[in-house]
Amino acid sequence: MPAAHAALVTRTQSVADPRDSYLLLTPLGQAMWVDDPGAATTFDSMREATRAAMRLPANLRAYSLPREPELALAKLH
Secondary structure, three states, rough: OOOOOOEEEEEEOOOOOOOOEEEEEOOOOOOEOOOOOOOOOOEOOOHHHHHHOOOOOHOOEEEEEEHHHHHHHHHOO
């Protein structure tokens, strides 16, 4: 069985604003979008993050990404 890797749900704001924002689920289950991947909700696997992204409205175009590379890239900026 493949190893699970922590993941985030992200979306690109728009073509005019290509910055990513990351899903933060509140304790009440509400979705908020944050600029900091370190503050975003961490999912146990890419599969779980993909499931969460698929539950969001289609116009958000959300998708999952591995957490560690996103955190590393955020430190470079």
